Amino acid sequence: MxxxxxxxxxxxxxxxxxxxxxxxxxxxxxxxxxxxxxxxxxxxxxxxxxxxxxxxxxxxxxxxxxxxxxxxxxxxxxxxxxxxxxxxxxxxxxxxxxxxxxxxxxxxxxxxxxxxxxxxxxxxxxxxxxxxxxxxxxxxxxxxxxxxxxxxxxxxxxxxxxxxxxxxxxxxxxxxxxxxxxxxxxxxxxxxxxxxxxxxxxxxxxxxxxxxxxxxxxxxxxxxxxxxxxxxxxxxxxxxxxxHEDGEPHDHDEFDSFVVDLGAIADTSGFVEKLKGIIAEHDVLRLKGFIDVSGKPMRLQLQAVGARIDQYFDRAWAPGEARSTRLVVIGLHEMDQDAVRKAIEALV
Ligand SMILES: Nc1nc2c(ncn2[C@@H]2O[C@H](COP(=O)(O)OP(=O)(O)OP(=O)(O)O)[C@@H](O)[C@H]2O)c(=O)[nH]1
The missing domain is CATH 3.40.50.300 (P-loop containing nucleotide triphosphate hydrolases)
Structure with a gap:
């Protein structure tokens, strides 16, 4: 065997x-x-x-x-x-x-x-x-x-x-x-x-x-x-x-996530600074994704855990690849999704 x-x-x-x-x-x-x-x-x-x-x-x-x-x-x-x-x-x-x-x-x-x-x-x-x-x-x-x-x-x-x-x-x-x-x-x-x-x-x-x-x-x-x-x-x-010894299935109702799509970002340090404020204000647990930095051949990876944010260029955009900024936001269910989305969208 x-x-x-x-x-x-x-x-x-x-x-x-x-x-x-x-x-x-x-x-x-x-x-x-x-x-x-x-x-x-x-x-x-x-x-x-x-x-x-x-x-x-x-x-x-x-x-x-x-x-x-x-x-x-x-x-x-x-x-x-x-x-x-x-x-x-x-x-x-x-x-x-x-x-x-x-x-x-x-x-x-x-x-x-x-x-x-x-x-x-x-x-x-x-x-x-x-x-x-x-x-x-x-x-x-x-x-x-x-x-x-x-x-x-x-x-x-x-x-x-x-x-x-x-x-x-x-x-x-x-x-x-x-x-x-x-x-x-x-x-x-x-x-x-x-x-x-x-x-x-x-x-x-x-x-x-x-x-x-x-x-x-x-x-x-x-x-x-x-x-x-x-x-x-x-x-x-x-x-x-x-x-629930009776086997009632659990779920993740307590947590929610959504994706924010944005265009290219020119001033990434200004963007990240303001993002920190939004994360703290709305108690966002996790935010991560990729940023299209205007004029740069490389893609910027963004990783936020609470208000601590890391960013680094991880790879070049591939030829023919649609460049875009996409971020996933995760928080507790009571997080005001609309307000977070609008606040992030207003940064660009
Ligand atoms: N300062 C520091 N940062 C770290 C360390 N380990 C990981 N990080 C950073 O923490 C962030 C999250 O790391 P990930 O490895 O993506 O964490 P994860 O557990 O896979 O995250 P999820 O899959 O979203 O649950 C990234 O920005 C990492 O670079 C460490 O030991 N020290």
Whole structure:
């Protein structure tokens, strides 16, 4: 019998650094042939584009599969299982499968899918790796504003959740075999100490925690954990599973995303500065995409996590490619989408 193919699940909240870590992994995975399944929340495949652009020989464009129909945890049966089945039918099977979940996904239903008979016989979960934005934890991003949540609960009795962000953060940690405390360059030693205790206090199990900058972790640390997480998934229940033992499906009603299309931008530094203000004012959680900078042959990639914005020219616009500025915006459901859209459109 063929050996089972190991699959690593990489999860972590919006903007924690999953794509950055995978990009780095692909360049130091030795000769291992890797198939990559990536899933994003929102209608713009930024992560796929970034990873396809990294040109790793052990993971070509054909080996990168994007699941764009929704969040992987909600579409496991419709999207993920058929994709895996097709991947396993390929003549040249991968040595390792890496799955990047959306930043809003619960890893639990995905890992549980590895117990489906057709998949279980051929693949095993090597491990679940949860990437943490240490700077965001240090800034109290996942520490619930209990007063605000209590106030919302008083208004709406059907609310059975804590803050959706805090809950997701915990669910992603609960599933981890390895926790990567990323973005340690943005905090000092004291801050890192606080982040470690904060993360540890959120989970009953004690997975190994390592520190990283820009997701730089050797492939030998990330791959080959050999856990078989699918056998232990019943011990890692999400808040939703604990609250709805009856199997009521969960959804992502608490979060929304939309895409803003703009023309070329001449003054990008002015644009980015004003964008910071809009992000802060409307509490946008994540904003990313590509900018057409007037007169420049290269495309500018924009990545905002909270009010922190990175930008870099990632590649030249291809001949014949329609140049455009497209940004995906992700926030809590109560974010005023119209106001955010209008404010961004007014910048050009
Ligand atoms: N300063 C700093 N920035 C980082 C680090 N790791 C990633 N980033 C930046 O953080 C931003 C988000 O990184 P991504 O790798 O796209 O995060 P992600 O988890 O894939 O994001 P989603 O897929 O949207 O959930 C990018 O601008 C990265 O360059 C780090 O260790 N330090």
């Amino acid at each position: 063929q050996q089972k193919i190991p699959a690593t699940v990489i999860t972590g909240f919006l903007g924690a650094g999953k794509t950055t870590m995978i990009r780095n992994l692909l360049t130091n995975a030795g000769g291992k042939k890797i198939a990559l399944i990536i899933n994003e929340f929102g209608d713009l495949g930024v992560d796929g584009d970034v990873l396809k652009g990294c040109g790793a020989e052990n993971c070509t464009e054909d080996d990168i599969i994007e699941l764009t129909n929704g969040c992987i945890c909600c579409t496991v049966a419709d999207d993920f299982i058929p994709t895996m089945t097709k991947l396993l039918e390929r003549e040249q099977r991968p040595d390792h499968i890496v799955i990047e979940t959306s930043g809003l996904a619960l890893p639990q239903p995905l890992v549980a899918a590895f117990n489906w008979p057709d998949i279980r016989s051929e693949v095993t979960v090597d491990g679940v790796i949860t990437v943490v934005d240490s700077a965001a934890v240090a800034a109290g991003r996942f520490a619930d504003d209990h007063d605000a949540v209590d106030a919302r609960r008083a208004e709406d009795e059907s609310l059975d959740h804590e803050s959706p962000i805090e809950e997701l953060f915990e669910d992603q940690l609960t599933c981890a075999d390895l926790i990567v405390l990323n973005k340690t360059d943005l905090i000092d030693a004291d801050g890192l100490g606080r982040v470690k205790s904060e993360v540890a206090s959120r989970i009953a199990r004690k997975p190994v925690m390592i520190e990283a900058r820009n997701g730089e972790v050797p492939a030998s640390v990330l791959l080959g954990l050999g856990i078989g997480t699918e056998d232990d998934i019943a011990n890692r229940k999400s808040h939703h599973e604990l609250e």
